[in-house]
Amino acid sequence: DEINRASPRTQSALLEAMNEGQATIEGQRYPLEPPFLVLATQNPIEFQGTYPLPEAQLDRFLIELDLGYPDADTEVRILYDQQQTHPLERIGPVMTRQDVLAVQQHVRRVHVDESVARYMVEIVRRTRSDGRLKLGVSPRGSLMLFRAAQAAAFLDGRDFVLPDDVQRLLPYVLPHRMVLTSKTRYGNTTARQVIDELIEQVRVPT
Incomplete structure (x- = not known):
């Protein structure tokens, strides 16, 4: 929880676990x-007491979701769900x-x-030459998209990937x-907007 409140030293230890599947404590390695699996939350970077996550660590997370605020009905349901007990107390295993x-x-x-794989790679490669980005997507990003x-x-119950799957997951x-240039950030352009434009530029395989 609140991964960007962890110190750089703690984040370094987590990076080792995510990258190498092991933890090192006092020189002893533990596989x-x-x-x-790592599921993490973070506060907006403007909050005090937060540390920016290193690019290498961000690159190891499969996806990032911005949950935003719940709608009114969901927020009311949250109130009643916690009226008697906390929802976490009712959670049980669903898979072994x-x-x-x-x-x-x-x-x-x-x-x-292969045509779909090349479609993924073409979009990723375009992030590396886009002038609005200081850092494009690494080959690890291509693999994670795959x-x-x-x-x-x-x-979805299919044994094959469609271009629609790729487009749905790209954002x-x-x-x-991706790391935006300062000029891009000050121009209020987001990384997601860059991706949306690249989707429009790259021909979809048929």
């Missing part, structure tokens, strides 16, 4: 048993470790046509991996 590992294997077998598209197809997989 992390799969599946090792073996279930998660099995699903991961199924997802990796979802077919991605895997996210496989997962989306699997959740969540790529923007947090």
Whole structure:
């Protein structure tokens, strides 16, 4: 919770866990048993006491979501959900470790046509030459987009990826991996707007 309130030293330890699947404590390495999944929240960067996350760490998160505020009906439901007990007290397991590992294997077998893979790579490569960006998306971003598209197809009950899967996921997989130039930021252009424009520029495979 609130990952950007963690000190740089703590973030460095988390980066090792996310990148290498291990933790080092006093020189002793401890492998992390799969599946090792990281779900993190962060406060807006303007809040006091926050540290910007390193690009290398951001690059290791599959997707980034901006939840915003709930609508009125949802907020009312939140009030009643916590009237007697906290919702976390009612949470129980829905999958075993073996279930998660099995699903991961199924997802990796979802077919991605080469034309769709090239479509992903073309959009990613254009971020690297876009003058509005100081840093484009790394090859890791291409890989994460590939895997996210496989997962989306699997959740939709398909064993193949469509270009629509890619377009639907681009705004969540790529923007947090991009660094805008100061001029772009001051011009009120967001990374997501850059992605939307690139989607319009790249021909969709048929």
